[in-house]
Amino acid sequence: MSNFGFYSEKASNSFESHIVGLKEETRELLLNLRAFINSLGDNVIEEPRPHRIAYAKSLNFRVFADVQPKGDSLIISVRKSRTEVPVTCMVKNLSDLETAKNQISEAYNKIR
16 A cells, blocks of 8 residues: 555654764763663553653543754653643753653653
8 A cells, every 4th residue: 555655665754763873971861861760660651752751640641741853962842731831851961861751751750
């Protein structure tokens, strides 16, 4: 059926596709962040998308953290509830990452 254009020949998005092109330090920050978010609980859902990686606690509350990898930084958007405006931060070093982890942990624990 792909000959008729019904199905894409492209591979689905993967976490690994987001690592390509990142500087070494940024790659390490992303891998560190991924391990941290996945350690929050067994119900964490990781969904790689074309330009970002979305993390959700369940399918009902879609996303509590969005991570957009850039060449030398990570842009992280944290949403603590459906009604609150997401908080966005730029992570370029371990200090920034620790601040982001605190916000992500708080969002994860706050949502039900």
